[in-house]
Amino acid sequence: MYDDKELERIRTGKENWEKTTLGKALSRFPERKPVFTSISGMPVERLYTPLDTADLDYEKDLGYPGQYPFTRGVQPTMYRGRFWTMRQYAGFGNARESNARYRYLLEQGQTGLSVAFDLPTQAGYDSDHPLSMGEVGKVGVAIDSLDDMKILFDGIPLDKVTTSMTINAPATVLLAMYLAIAEEQGVSFDKVGGTVQNDILKEIICRGQYIFPPKPSMRLTVDLIDYCFKNVPRWNTISISGYHIREAGSTAAQEMAFTIANGIAYVKACVDRGLAVDSFAPRLSFFFNAFTNVLEEVAKFRAGRRVWARILKERFGASNPRSMMMRYHVQTGGVTLTAQQPLNNIVRVALQAYAAALGGCQSLHTNSFDEALCLPTQEAVTVALRTQQIVAEESGATDTIDPLAGSYFVEAMTDKIEAEIEEYIQKIDAMGGTLAAIEQGYIQKEIQDSAYRFQKEIESGERVYVGINKYTMEEPEPTNLLKVDMKVGEIEAAKLKKLRAERDQTRWKAALDKLREVSLSDENVMPAVIDAVKARATIGEICDVWRDVFGEYRPKEFV
Amino acid sequence: MRDYAKEVLEGSVRAAARLISWLEDEDPRALEHMERLYAHTGRAYVMGITGSPGAGKSTLTDKVTFALRKKGLTVGIVAVDPSSPFTGGAVLGDRVRMSRLTMDPGVFMRSMATRGFLGGLAKATGEVVKVLDALGKDVILIETVGVGQDEVDVIRLADTTCLVLVPGLGDTIQSMKAGVMEIADVFVINKADRPGADQLYAEVTTRVEQDASIRERAWTPPVMRTVAVDDEGIGDLVEAVEAHRKFLEESGALEEKRRRRAREETLQLIHGELYRRIRDRLTANGELDALVEAIVQRRESPYRAMQHVVARWMRE
Amino acid sequence: MTEDRKIKIIVAKPGLDGHDRGAKLLARIFAEAGMEVVYTGLRQTPEMIVETALQEDADVVGLSSLSGVHMYFFPRVVELLREKGLDDVLVVGGGIIPKEDIPELKKAGVAEIFGPGTPTAEIVAFIKNNVRTRD
Structure with a gap:
């Protein structure tokens, strides 16, 4: 961005400053610590100048919003056109309670729904399965059959809202239920919009909600993508998630690198299936974390967009610009929240939401301040939503596009994170791709090592965490915590019993037989899954067919 | 004391687990039980x-x-x-x-x-x-x-x-x-x-x-x-x-294998027990420290010390 | 307890919760503190955890839960340990556990609960000070 002469002048100037003004100051007032690092452990220099961005080629590396390589954002007007979608992940207890929470949030100005499912649903077990004991309705809503899903979306027109479902291993089943409801509401599939997470690789790497071995899991993933491309064109078929990788302890650069590596695996799987890259790639979306170090987060998002665009274009030969756009949802960092002095979390979330906005997210979930204590209360959820509304309406971050571009520090950091991402991707390629790297435990080990390093820094006091290792205080016992009724499990079990007795047995059995047959073949499973849910087959029954056909997965765990 | 050997033979998981811990810890209490189990292995x-x-x-x-x-x-x-x-x-x-x-x-x-x-x-x-x-x-x-x-x-x-x-x-x-x-x-x-x-x-x-x-x-x-x-x-x-x-x-190779195993094991057990006894005695009466001191100062060599200790032990 | 005797600890994730960052981190910390750590992985029922403790002759069972199911799982593990005669096994827990639940968990026989942000050295010290002496 500067010519050589100008750079030389700056170099001389900087050296002078170091010798005179800085040198004098340092001799009298040494800095707080010998080395400064970001929360990810990335070294941070004292001062950034044009010297640190000398190699930057503006047109090639940054460009313009809505244009390749999308470093500055995926839309031409960004938040000057409209704000990101404010989408709060919610859902607890049974379908009826969750439905009430959704209606409340929609009334409060939320623009999209986000459904959290309980762990039995995520792991493909019915509420009355032995492994579901104690878990029913705990971290999200319990869905066993189409009947539950109908209650969940009661009175919510599916052509008016978009719905994001955090569901992976059994994503096909939940999408099938959603589509069945749309059909009943008379909404045609091409009007239905939303997202399923459908990202099994990160479940295997770090989140733990897997069911089947990697190969059949990838097949289900691609079946869903393929089906939606042909039938539900507005559906975001996968949300490739770095969020949980970060929660598990990775650095910012690792979060982006491993997510992109997983993305490569999905694109490759779809291409291997015979899908044209420009047919499905525009519907791929991402899901990232945002920690409190605003500048590092912004650099991470900008680097990610650039790398993804280049990979799609260069490696996969995409020609539709939409295929190259990294569009993503952000959730603020759950693990950054503390149980100590919980109100401090509101400030953390505000900074994280600010980072997401400056980084150019397409939708955002802001965490509730009480999450390290319990499931969020209504009050905390409201504050969380208001937090992002304040960022959108009051902070000014939304008035101009990519406002931190050109900051010597942010650009240098963007380059550095990009280089680290590329290095990881090369390593993973050399191992034979993500699946091989997961199987060797490479990715898990890298994440765990980072988590360990961070923990050690906290415990040695090297890194300050307010309320944890500094500024601690005695606190009264927290009150007003939300608890889930332990009875949910029993109620759900009773409902299941009734369903199993009352459904049309012949139709039910035929649908599951057909599903088995299709699963054993190369055919797309989606139509058979839709028929099965309509025949009131439960999620557990459908997954049992697959457990039988595909087998179950046990991961390689590294400590 | 509980009769772990008997309990193991009756299929007790708990007894087996505890006996294994003793073996791992080289707890001398294990010996008696192993002695009684051996016939059943x-x-x-x-x-x-x-x-x-x-x-x-x-x-x-x-x-x-x-x-x-x-x-x-x-x-x-x-x-x-x-x-x-x-x-x-x-x-x-x-x-x-x-x-x-x-x-x-x-x-x-x-x-x-x-x-x-x-x-x-x-x-x-x-x-x-x-x-x-x-x-x-x-x-x-x-x-x-x-x-x-x-x-x-x-x-x-x-x-x-x-x-x-x-x-x-x-x-x-x-x-x-x-x-x-x-x-x-x-x-x-x-x-x-x-x-x-x-x-x-x-x-x-x-x-x-x-x-x-x-x-x-x-x-x-x-x-x-x-x-x-x-x-x-x-x-x-x-x-x-x-x-x-x-x-x-x-x-007949299995029998041969197992015979070889029994032989090695027996020698190893003898080795371990001899070592333990001699070490314990030398440590208890302070002789080991004295020997080490002498060896460090080159007044004594480890080879002669070994021959000396073993010969004396054999006599006893 | 003799100086040489290793503490054997089971680190287990009961239920379907997949958040194992804390469990794995502690497994590593315990090993660094000289313990022998049996890591079970995810999706353990109380029965599986207790059977593991039995076969491994564990001194300590460490449970981690972030999905809000501790009130069911933790007491159940203690109960089953007692049924198997493993009364002297120290049971400790951690994760996202509201303070108001702690008295009840302790009454059920869980020796201590360590919430988020507890220094790991404190956990290690607690275990070393409270582990059984083996007969």
């Missing part, structure tokens, strides 16, 4: 599973156990992981892949840390095998540490040793240290769906054939292919092990 068939780290040994152990259980056999598993030389601690992670076996009353699994013992096993592994044998397990699987290629001690304990190799981990014949190939009674090419599997299979097969032509061997190790994660090839592997067992039994 020698029934189980012992299988060793060894190979590089990342070869898939735990998964293979899990699948083989499952296959054996389907045949109605009970199984004992000893899975060995390394202790840290710095902290003495260890993370024993083999149960992760064998989770589904936990609630099977026909399976007893014990994780062991090496506690500084080299050779791919823990010092007490041999004794633990005996406890599981006395507990009535039909087959005992020993899964070794996967740290390199010097860990071949398992052949001293196992009737059949399976050497697990995988493509893409540098497991090529050229890289094998001398002697490693020889420990295998059965070769297992795991992850056989990976690129490079055919080549590895061909290399191993060629090598086995060459060996067979160079020198007469009564048993030619078969080379099996498995994809343990997908449960492929496990049945054939179990059959190959059974064939080896049949060979050992019919040729």
